[in-house]
Amino acid sequence: MIHSDIYVNVPHFAGKFGVERMIEQMGLSATILRPAYYMDDEITIKDVVTGHGIYPMPIGDKGVAMIDARDVGEVAAIELVRREESPAPLPLTRINLVGPDTLTGASAAAIWTDVLGRTIAYPGDDTAGFEQNLRQFMPGWMAYDMRLMAERFLTDGMVPDAGDRDRLTTLLGRPLRSYRDYVAQIAG
Template identity: 75%
Template sequence: MTILVTGATGNIGRQVVQQLVNRGADVRALVRDPAKANFPAGVNVVQGDLLDVDALRRAFTGVSTLFLLNAVVPDEFTQALVSLNLAREAGIDRIVYLSVIHSDRYLNVPHFAGKFGVERMLEQMGFGATILRPAYFMDNDLTIKDVVLGHGVYPMPIGSIGSKGLAMIDARDIGEIAALELLRRERASGPLPLERINLVGPDTLTGDAVAAIWSDVLKRPITYGGDDTAAFEKNLRNFMPAWMAYDMRLMSERFLTEGMVPEAGDVERLTKLLGRPLHSYRDFAAAISASA
C-alpha cells in the first residue's frame, strides 16, 4: 500500500520521503509546485494543497497511511481538519501527525493551540495515530548563522542561565523517526492505538549554553543576545508577516517561562528507536563552522 507525505518539499517532509524511500516504501508526495519536488526515483508526486478538497481526494485514493504536516499559516487548523475528515472519508485511519512539544501548555501561542486542537480531533475521531511532538528544531538556527559567524552573537531569545532550556532536535532525527513510525503503522496487521512521542535532542540548552558551544566550536567568543522578545518580534517583522512575528514572539516568551524539557525516558526511547545516538547541537554547530 501507499504512504502519503504532506509538506513533502519542506525541511522535514524531504527527510521523511528520503527515509521512506531508503526503506523500500511506496511513497506519494503532495506538493504545491511539482517543479520543486526533486524527489528520489519512484516517488509519485501529486499536485495540490491541504485546502484543495478535490486534489486531496485524488491524493488520498489508494493511500493506507498518512503523514500530516502543516506549515505555520493562518489557516493551519482548518487545513488539518479538512485533511483528516477527507482521510476518514477515504478510509485512511493510520496517521502520523507532526505536532509540537508542550502543545497542551503553550495554549496562548496560536500555532501550538492549533496543533493541540488537531491532537484532540485525532483522539475524538478514533484515528490510529502517532502524534510526534518535536521540540525546537536546531535547523531553525540556519537562519541566524550569519549573525553568529559575522557578529559573534547568538540572537534567539531562548532563555538565560537559570531558564529551563530547550531540548533542540535535528531535522534528520525527526524525519527518520517519522518514517519509522509510518512504517510501523503501515505494516501492522491492524490499526494501532493512539500514541504520543516527544521528539527531543540529547541536550537541554539555554541561550548561554548554546553561545558557549559556538564559542568552543569557533574558537572565539560568542555571546548570548538576551531575552528581549519585543526586539525579536521587531526583527522578525523585516522578513515575515506581522501575525507570524507576533506568534513567534509569544512562543519565545513561553521558552523563557516553560522551556522545552523532555520527560523522563524520552532521550533513551528515541535512541533505542533509532538504534544510534541523537544528533547534538555541537554536531550541528561544528558542521556549520566547517562549511563556513
C-alpha cells in the first residue's frame, strides 16, 4: 500500500510494509504495487450518500489520491508481462498506484453533488464516530484499524509522490480513470 512506511500504526498497512522489507532483504526480483485508496470502495457508501445526502468517509483536507481498481489490474498485468518477457532478471521496483486527482472530503462530496444533481454534504472528520458506525457490521478490531487509517488520512493524507501520475499514464498509454467518472458509473 502507498505510504505503508508512514502509516506504521495502522495494522493493515504495517503488515504490508513488513512484506516489502522482506522482499527487499531477500533480494527478490519483484514489482511491488503500492495502491492508494481504491475508489471502488466507494460502492460501500453509495447508499449512505444517496439515501442520507452525506459523504461519510473522513478523508479530511490533506487529500487522498483514489485509484480505480481497473487501473491497478492493468498496471499489474503490464508489469507481469514485462518481467516475464525480460531476458534477464529485473531489479526490485516499487510503483505507487494513484488516481488522477487528490480528493478531500469536501471535493468528494462536491463531485457526488454534481453527479446526483443535489447537495451532498461532508459532515467532517469524526474518526471515532466512523469507527462506531463500522462496528455495526465488522469486527471491532477491523473497525479500529479503519479508524487508525482515517486518522492518518487527516494527519498525512494519501498523496502521490512527484512523478507518480506521469509514470502511470506513460505505463498505461492513456489517462487514469477519474473519480468523477467512477461516481457517475455507480450512481446511475
